[in-house]
Amino acid sequence: MGKTFFIIGGARSGKSAFALTLADGMEGTKTYIATAQAYDAEMEERIRNHKDERSEQWHTFEEPLEVAATIKKAGSGVALVDCVTLWLTNLMGADLKDSEIISKAADLSSACRQSAANIVIVSNEVGQGIVPDNPLARRFRDLSGKVNQLLAESADEVYFVAAGIPLKMK
Amino acid sequence: MGKTFFIIGGARSGKSAFALTLADGMEGTKTYIATAQAYDAEMEERIRNHKDERSEQWHTFEEPLEVAATIKKAGSGVALVDCVTLWLTNLMGADLKDSEIISKAADLSSACRQSAANIVIVSNEVGQGIVPDNPLARRFRDLSGKVNQLLAESADEVYFVAAGIPLKMK
Amino acid sequence: MGKTFFIIGGARSGKSAFALTLADGMEGTKTYIATAQAYDAEMEERIRNHKDERSEQWHTFEEPLEVAATIKKAGSGVALVDCVTLWLTNLMGADLKDSEIISKAADLSSACRQSAANIVIVSNEVGQGIVPDNPLARRFRDLSGKVNQLLAESADEVYFVAAGIPLKMK
Numbered sequence: 001m002g003k004t005f006f007i008i009g010g011a012r013s014g015k016s017a018f019a020l021t022l023a024d025g026m027e028g029t030k031t032y033i034a035t036a037q038a039y040d041a042e043m044e045e046r047i048r049n050h051k052d053e054r055s056e057q058w059h060t061f062e063e064p065l066e067v068a069a070t071i072k073k074a075g076s077g078v079a080l081v082d083c084v085t086l087w088l089t090n091l092m093g094a095d096l097k098d099s100e101i102i103s104k105a106a107d108l109s110s111a112c113r114q115s116a117a118n119i120v121i122v123s124n125e126v127g128q129g130i131v132p133d134n135p136l137a138r139r140f141r142d143l144s145g146k147v148n149q150l151l152a153e154s155a156d157e158v159y160f161v162a163a164g165i166p167l168k169m170k
Numbered sequence: 171m172g173k174t175f176f177i178i179g180g181a182r183s184g185k186s187a188f189a190l191t192l193a194d195g196m197e198g199t200k201t202y203i204a205t206a207q208a209y210d211a212e213m214e215e216r217i218r219n220h221k222d223e224r225s226e227q228w229h230t231f232e233e234p235l236e237v238a239a240t241i242k243k244a245g246s247g248v249a250l251v252d253c254v255t256l257w258l259t260n261l262m263g264a265d266l267k268d269s270e271i272i273s274k275a276a277d278l279s280s281a282c283r284q285s286a287a288n289i290v291i292v293s294n295e296v297g298q299g300i301v302p303d304n305p306l307a308r309r310f311r312d313l314s315g316k317v318n319q320l321l322a323e324s325a326d327e328v329y330f331v332a333a334g335i336p337l338k339m340k
Numbered sequence: 341m342g343k344t345f346f347i348i349g350g351a352r353s354g355k356s357a358f359a360l361t362l363a364d365g366m367e368g369t370k371t372y373i374a375t376a377q378a379y380d381a382e383m384e385e386r387i388r389n390h391k392d393e394r395s396e397q398w399h400t401f402e403e404p405l406e407v408a409a410t411i412k413k414a415g416s417g418v419a420l421v422d423c424v425t426l427w428l429t430n431l432m433g434a435d436l437k438d439s440e441i442i443s444k445a446a447d448l449s450s451a452c453r454q455s456a457a458n459i460v461i462v463s464n465e466v467g468q469g470i471v472p473d474n475p476l477a478r479r480f481r482d483l484s485g486k487v488n489q490l491l492a493e494s495a496d497e498v499y500f501v502a503a504g505i506p507l508k509m510k
Contacts, residue, residue: 010465010485012467012482013467125298125332125333126180127179127180129302129469130299130310145180145333148332149183149334151333158335162500163348163463163465163485163491163498164489164492176503180468297349298465299468300466311351318353318503319352321503
């Protein structure tokens, strides 16, 4: 069985670059699961920049919702999921209830544990600022925290990234 | 004398669950000091959920303001304060000045050091986002940081929690 | 050659005090490079408070923009830059483009590596909250993260500070 690596950090903390370095060092076929949806020009540019950072070895799947199913298709080697936070945004945008979202995260955790591939998962810490004014942002923050806990709990290794420097937490 | 443990993390980082696990492993009577006030339905549900996570061993005090005095009544065993951030919100809501709030935090720190009980204190990191627009949020953020520093300085052990994973800082 | 120390933490995390303690323990002349500009009373008070915390050994330069040039003038001993976040705010306020700001940060990184002095740099983590609504705050958050990564990469030692407790990351 493969191992699961959970990488958490703030925006622009270097977490994606660290995840890519980690995954590039692993053997076998390389599957990149991008959860981003290009709904505006700013996002399009971010997606393009991320793609430019990857070598040609990587096969990219754009999958905004069904991440667990995509992992099942990944086979052996390594699969990199970037990122959980946008996936959660997409699930909320698709009008899923909290319980349905937690259930999706449990499916992802289970798919990681059962996969022959090493899975590297990237997520954001979004709960270390002031409590947001609007209820939707609070719901997003709560769900992010719960989903991060669930995925980190079942991961073999957990890294916290700040200023591009990874710190092994588990 | 008992020891003091200071647990800091973001919203939904798993800090309360970690604090509870830590405290559950300690001997003696168990005192839970809840600083939360149920001013709306969302908060009521959060309080109820936290209560459901505790075993029947725990004796709960609801104390929004006089945390140091409540710790003095706790006797030996272990007392868990959850959380400093809501306590600070309550002190600000009670129109205390900054100097009075810092003085209250110094009293809490002193009560922890003098207690026969082990004290586990839970607090939030709220200063790692963008500077908030409104002055009250900036004041809250400044006071949170100062109070956290004061309590962590006098604690025997300090843990930073992200995605449910505790990292020992001291 | 001197060493570079990069200190990152949230608002009111105790990062400046830790940086000062670190620098106070080093030998030679002491140069403090303050990037803050007193554009209102709140900021004036913060600057005054920071100054009061330093011993008379320190020679202060107030330099909102040309930090790399000021480091070159610092000679040997130790130079403390507090902080990168306000410097970035000043560069954005001076209407520099993103590429110009990144280039300034590369100059700073280069000046640190070439200096005979030990350089201690203080910066904020601002990317661990909810995505800000306004585009300027998002741009600031992105640039902060990029600049922090650039400076941490070339630093000899990196510390993450929370609740006044430093954690060595590198």
